[in-house]
Amino acid sequence: MTELPRSEDYPSPQIRVEALEALLVERGLVDPNVLDGFINRYVNDVGPMNGAKVVAKAWVDDDYRKRLLADGTEACKELGFGGPQGEHIVVVENTPEMHNMVVCTLCSCYPWPLLGLPPNWYKDPAYRARSVREPRALLKEMGLDLPDSVEITVWDSSAENRYFILPMRPEGTEGLSEDELAKLVSRDAMVGVAQVTAG
Amino acid sequence: MAMIDSLGPESKTPLPRSNGELVFEEPWESRAFGMAAALADQGVFDWTDFQHGLIAAIAEYEKDHDSIETPYRYYERWFATLESLVVNNGLLSKQDIDSLTEDFCKRPHGHDHHHDHDHGHTH
Numbered sequence: 001m002t003e004l005p006r007s008e009d010y011p012s013p014q015i016r017v018e019a020l021e022a023l024l025v026e027r028g029l030v031d032p033n034v035l036d037g038f039i040n041r042y043v044n045d046v047g048p049m050n051g052a053k054v055v056a057k058a059w060v061d062d063d064y065r066k067r068l069l070a071d072g073t074e075a076c077k078e079l080g081f082g083g084p085q086g087e088h089i090v091v092v093e094n095t096p097e098m099h100n101m102v103v104c105t106l107c108s109c110y111p112w113p114l115l116g117l118p119p120n121w122y123k124d125p126a127y128r129a130r131s132v133r134e135p136r137a138l139l140k141e142m143g144l145d146l147p148d149s150v151e152i153t154v155w156d157s158s159a160e161n162r163y164f165i166l167p168m169r170p171e172g173t174e175g176l177s178e179d180e181l182a183k184l185v186s187r188d189a190m191v192g193v194a195q196v197t198a199g
Numbered sequence: 200m201a202m203i204d205s206l207g208p209e210s211k212t213p214l215p216r217s218n219g220e221l222v223f224e225e226p227w228e229s230r231a232f233g234m235a236a237a238l239a240d241q242g243v244f245d246w247t248d249f250q251h252g253l254i255a256a257i258a259e260y261e262k263d264h265d266s267i268e269t270p271y272r273y274y275e276r277w278f279a280t281l282e283s284l285v286v287n288n289g290l291l292s293k294q295d296i297d298s299l300t301e302d303f304c305k306r307p308h309g310h311d312h313h314h315d316h317d318h319g320h321t322h
Contacts, residue, residue: 017227019296039232109250
């Protein structure tokens with residue numbers, strides 16, 4: 001009689017996951033349509049393009065930008081982006097003097113409605129520890145080499161405050177429409193590990 | 200608020216991965232994600248409880264593992280949290296889950312799982 005798949009050397013909990021789902025569905029605890037709906041949404045529909053639209057609007061509409069910085073959750077809802085993990089969104093703005101980046105040191109808190117589910121590196125222990133300890137070196141490794149004159153602030157996301165970065169609008173984009181601007185905004189820029197470039 | 204409704208049709212955008220990577224590396228990760236989201240959505244458990252469980256599971260794991268030597272698998276922590284919450288809230292018994300898992304392990308084909316490890320491993 002072998003031990004069940006709980007040990008570290010087991011290749012994947014795939015079968016146990018399958019068993020749990022079968023039982024939850026059989027007992028009527030989970031509606032399979034609701035389950036599939038969540039997966040489809042986060043695989044196909046909700047992703048960083050939502051956040052990019054928020055950023056682009058803030059760049060072209062200064063009143064919106066002010067509302068966004070004052071109450072991120074409400075301002076995102078104005079564009080239809082709300083829902084699970086979308087409560088308590090706090091938007092911080094990058095400036096030429098101050099670069100902001102986001103981490104969740106304890107787990108993986110992240111603004112789902114704006115960015116979808118977090119990428120692997122965001123959940124990784126290395127990112128979670130090093131962003132606090134040596135953010136400048138970490139950003140450099142991730143491809144963002146900031147001059148020493150730029151200060152870095154690291155924001156620790158939690159269920160109470162989910163941080164979202166409003167990146168700087170790149171120079172040379174004055175003639176672009178809101179839609180065109182949104183296409184320039186990467187997920188990494190909204191987590192604060194990259195800057196937006198004019199493309 | 201029903202979570203699934205509040206996401207709303209407005210949140211549909213055509214290019215979810217245009218500046219990201221795949222959300223789930225293996226299909227079971229998406230099922231584990233979906234189960235937790237659905238149970239919270241249906242009010243079977245509170246999302247905050249899940250989150251606190253996840254924080255504890257991650258902390259516990261990291262206390263014992265060096266992430267450089269052991270690949271970190273986030274969704275394993277996620278699933279362990281889900282299973283604990285389901286069992287501790289009395290929704291299912293661990294015996295039921297064990298037993299069905301064992302039955303599934305015995306299925307002859309259609310699965311790429313190889314049950315050839317030496318278990319009884321502790322750390």
